Amino acid sequence: MSKTRVATTWLDGCSGCHMSFLDIDERIVELASMIELVYSPIVDTKEFPENVDVTLVEGAISSDADIEEIINIRKNTKVLISFGDCAVSANVPAMRNRFERREVIDRAYIENANNNNHAPYQNIPGLMKSARPVHEFVQVDLFLQGCPPPSEAIYGVLSQLLAGEYPDLKGKTRFGA
Amino acid sequence: MSETITIKPVTRVEGHGKITITIDNNGNVEDAKFHVTQFRGFEKLCEGRPFYEMPSLVERICGICPISHSIASAKACDAILGVRIPHVAVKLRRLLNCGEFIQSHALSFFHLSAPDLLMGFDSDPARRNIFGLIESHPSIAMDGVKLRKIGQEIILSFAGKRIHPAWVVPGGVNQPLSEQSRQKIVDMIPEAYEIVERTLSWFKSSIEKHREEIRTFSNFPTMFMGLVDEHGNLEHLEGKLRFIDSKGAILNDNIEPFRYHDFIGESVESWSYLKSPYYLPLGYPDGIYRAGPAARLNVCNGCGTPKADQEWAEFISLERGPVMSSFYNHYARLIEILYSIELLENLLNDSDILDKHVRAFAQPNHFEGVGVVEAPRGTLIHHYKVDREGLITWANMIVATGNNNLAMNRGVLQVARRFINGTQITESARNRIEGVIRAFDPCLSCSTHAINGKSGLSIELVTMDGNTLDEV
Ligand code: SF4
Numbered sequence: 168m169s170k171t172r173v174a175t176t177w178l179d180g181c182s183g184c185h186m187s188f189l190d191i192d193e194r195i196v197e198l199a200s201m202i203e204l205v206y207s208p209i210v211d212t213k214e215f216p217e218n219v220d221v222t223l224v225e226g227a228i229s230s231d232a233d234i235e236e237i238i239n240i241r242k243n244t245k246v247l248i249s250f251g252d253c254a255v256s257a258n259v260p261a262m263r264n265r266f267e268r269r270e271v272i273d274r275a276y277i278e279n280a281n282n283n284n285h286a287p288y289q290n291i292p293g294l295m296k297s298a299r300p301v302h303e304f305v306q307v308d309l310f311l312q313g314c315p316p317p318s319e320a321i322y323g324v325l326s327q328l329l330a331g332e333y334p335d336l337k338g339k340t341r342f343g344a
Numbered sequence: 345m346s347e348t349i350t351i352k353p354v355t356r357v358e359g360h361g362k363i364t365i366t367i368d369n370n371g372n373v374e375d376a377k378f379h380v381t382q383f384r385g386f387e388k389l390c391e392g393r394p395f396y397e398m399p400s401l402v403e404r405i406c407g408i409c410p411i412s413h414s415i416a417s418a419k420a421c422d423a424i425l426g427v428r429i430p431h432v433a434v435k436l437r438r439l440l441n442c443g444e445f446i447q448s449h450a451l452s453f454f455h456l457s458a459p460d461l462l463m464g465f466d467s468d469p470a471r472r473n474i475f476g477l478i479e480s481h482p483s484i485a486m487d488g489v490k491l492r493k494i495g496q497e498i499i500l501s502f503a504g505k506r507i508h509p510a511w512v513v514p515g516g517v518n519q520p521l522s523e524q525s526r527q528k529i530v531d532m533i534p535e536a537y538e539i540v541e542r543t544l545s546w547f548k549s550s551i552e553k554h555r556e557e558i559r560t561f562s563n564f565p566t567m568f569m570g571l572v573d574e575h576g577n578l579e580h581l582e583g584k585l586r587f588i589d590s591k592g593a594i595l596n597d598n599i600e601p602f603r604y605h606d607f608i609g610e611s612v613e614s615w616s617y618l619k620s621p622y623y624l625p626l627g628y629p630d631g632i633y634r635a636g637p638a639a640r641l642n643v644c645n646g647c648g649t650p651k652a653d654q655e656w657a658e659f660i661s662l663e664r665g666p667v668m669s670s671f672y673n674h675y676a677r678l679i680e681i682l683y684s685i686e687l688l689e690n691l692l693n694d695s696d697i698l699d700k701h702v703r704a705f706a707q708p709n710h711f712e713g714v715g716v717v718e719a720p721r722g723t724l725i726h727h728y729k730v731d732r733e734g735l736i737t738w739a740n741m742i743v744a745t746g747n748n749n750l751a752m753n754r755g756v757l758q759v760a761r762r763f764i765n766g767t768q769i770t771e772s773a774r775n776r777i778e779g780v781i782r783a784f785d786p787c788l789s790c791s792t793h794a795i796n797g798k799s800g801l802s803i804e805l806v807t808m809d810g811n812t813l814d815e816v
Contacts, residue, residue, distance in 0.1 A: 183407020
């Protein structure tokens, strides 16, 4: 049987959702026999591949590069999962939304700098006015909340998908926890 | 016409970045840049929040070292309260921090870098990852998975949650340690020792294989910075800052954390969201210094625990002065894991460790506070100002990875000069260029605490007039 093609990515997140994934500990060996991780921060693929079965997206959408990436992911993914509160609701990244983008940038690069004070602009993605949840840009098939989602819930979703079932998340995870 | 190579995204690192390399008319590497492409805005977004929320909020800067952020933050808040926290709370924070060093260093060493070290920098990129390692070196891969788990379980035992717990608070911690949790952690210690000792021994015997990487992975003179305790020993939470020069002579010692601004400046480059801290007295960019595992072992007089001290003595004798190659960060990480296990074992046997008085209460008594700790990746500084109600009015954070920004950029140039020939970038050159970045184990979600970009690190070969030649 061919392995299920799984991808993961982080956008405007803290990597905590990915760490919670690794918190499945030794079960990673069992998982390795069933899935192929075709794209992820922890493997060396540079281009998002075609025909991905499941993609876990951590983080909010905050920059033009994030939009480009999420659209490309959607095109090439069968089941797209909003992975964690930042992807689901924009969570912590959205706390910057009550300020003007200018103010947020000025704090870091004008006020809190001693040399060359200016906003970076070259060869880096442009920042959006506000951080937004993933489903504002593309259709999301499954919402896996939590900050981060518990590793049990992540493992549960993947194994149910691998078994061809629709994941039942009732009681397994909640916002914030 | 000169040209640019882009490597994008940089993989097996924690966060978002890319690398561009400029090639001149004669096919020589002219310049190389490491662009951090994510910006998050924490220094602004926390404005208006009550100061006591900060330790939990800033944990969300980073899912790998949330404990470091929560402790640096709590220390800044302790200073705002103006209290001396209970003795046992200091120890409990220290114990929790040991769990984090074990899991974070294990992740960097085993999950991210061991594929290069064991399968080779030139091995098949499709297999060169933790899954490939599970097949090719199953027992070593399991050592990594288990050691990381032990670190995470330690955090869970103290704080009730592996990632983003809410246990460290202004004034101390919010729950004493139970005898049951103490025993649970004590029981994990023997296996942790076995794994790290086994790993040290294979790593040391394989060092010879990496001569070229040692020679080129940011191997140049710089200053180093780190916290040390009152005896000058390795210290992760409570010490004072020390700077040494490239010969090993102490430049500044005993710097109280709240004076960081007299010694560290931050510079901005137009092509990166990550600022470059520098040693203020020497100006920019001459004030280049490094922080992190190898830097800490370079600045201290020893570790202060017997097993780690033995390893430290071997480490420090690698070179006549400070150990210059950033490749040795991998080695230093293992020594720091060993140190953390020893510290854990000592503190868990302290007679007062189950003491119930773990938190001091007060209203905000000061309008400003600074907290400095050594995070796994280097010195981490949180600095807050509050109003009369204790609401945050301003914040500055210098994160561990930022300290190494100048050195990472120079390191990328050094490796590119050694391994790139002409305008084509080979797979093995690319992986070594990413390898130098991995040696620093940068955390780019941290470093750009400040908004966000593209997933992973990317490397680009670009012409002088800005055409992209080759992209990986
Ligand atoms: S949901 Fe929480 S753990 Fe996940 S990326 Fe966001 S802040 Fe980090």
